[in-house]
Amino acid sequence: MEQERLNERETRAWIGFQRMRIEVNEVLARRLARDFGLTEADFVVLLRLSRIPEHRQRARDMATALHWERSRLSRQISRMETRGTVKRAPSEGDARGYDIVMTDAGLAAFDAAWPAWVEGIRHCFADVLSPEQLDALIGITEAIDNHFNAQHRLGGLSGPDEADGTCTEGGMAESAR
Incomplete structure (x- = not known):
C-alpha cells in the first residue's frame, strides 16, 4: 500500500x-x-x-x-x-x-x-509577532482546538478513519482552557 x-x-x-x-x-x-x-x-x-x-x-x-x-x-x-x-x-x-x-x-x-x-x-x-500574526495564530489554534474537542476528546472519535464530523455517545469532555 x-x-x-x-x-x-x-x-x-x-x-x-x-x-x-x-x-x-x-x-x-x-x-x-x-x-x-x-x-x-x-x-x-x-x-x-x-x-x-x-x-x-x-x-x-x-x-x-x-x-x-x-x-x-x-x-x-x-x-x-x-x-x-x-x-x-x-x-x-x-x-x-x-x-x-x-x-x-x-x-x-x-x-x-x-x-x-x-x-x-x-x-x-x-x-x-505582529498583532495580525497573533490574530491569525489565535484563529489557527481555535480551529485545531475545535477539531480536537469534536474528534479526539474522551468519548469523541479516535482518528481520521472515524472522522465524519460526528461525535460518539458520551460527547466531549469540557475544555480546561
Missing part, C-alpha cells in the same frame, strides 16, 4: 510548528530550572492550581485538564510533595480520590517565577 505524503506546504508548516514549540518551551523550561528550581511540569501544575479558588483541584480533573495520564500526574505530584510545593488531601465527598493542594511554598514559588515566565513568552513569542 502506497503511503500518503504531506505536500511541501504541509511539511514546512508542520516542521515549523514543531520546531517553534520545542524552541520556545526549551527557553522557558531552562529559565524556570535555572532561576527558580522548577521543572516545566512543576510550573504547569502550579499554574493550574493558581487559577482555581482555594488552589485545590481533584487529581482526576487535573489529569484531564493537563491531558496527562493519571500515573504521570501521580509521579509528578509525588516529586512536588517532596519539595513542599503541593500536598495531597482527601477529596470532599469521595473517599476514592484525592485533591491536589498548592502549599504556601508552592504559591511563593509560582509568584516568584510568574513574571519571568511572562517575560519569556513575550521575548520568544508575543513580541516577535
Whole structure:
C-alpha cells in the first residue's frame, strides 16, 4: 500500500510548528530550572492550581485538564510533595480520590517565577509577532482546538478513519482552557 505524503506546504508548516514549540518551551523550561528550581511540569501544575479558588483541584480533573495520564500526574505530584510545593488531601465527598493542594511554598514559588515566565513568552513569542500574526495564530489554534474537542476528546472519535464530523455517545469532555 502506497503511503500518503504531506505536500511541501504541509511539511514546512508542520516542521515549523514543531520546531517553534520545542524552541520556545526549551527557553522557558531552562529559565524556570535555572532561576527558580522548577521543572516545566512543576510550573504547569502550579499554574493550574493558581487559577482555581482555594488552589485545590481533584487529581482526576487535573489529569484531564493537563491531558496527562493519571500515573504521570501521580509521579509528578509525588516529586512536588517532596519539595513542599503541593500536598495531597482527601477529596470532599469521595473517599476514592484525592485533591491536589498548592502549599504556601508552592504559591511563593509560582509568584516568584510568574513574571519571568511572562517575560519569556513575550521575548520568544508575543513580541516577535505582529498583532495580525497573533490574530491569525489565535484563529489557527481555535480551529485545531475545535477539531480536537469534536474528534479526539474522551468519548469523541479516535482518528481520521472515524472522522465524519460526528461525535460518539458520551460527547466531549469540557475544555480546561
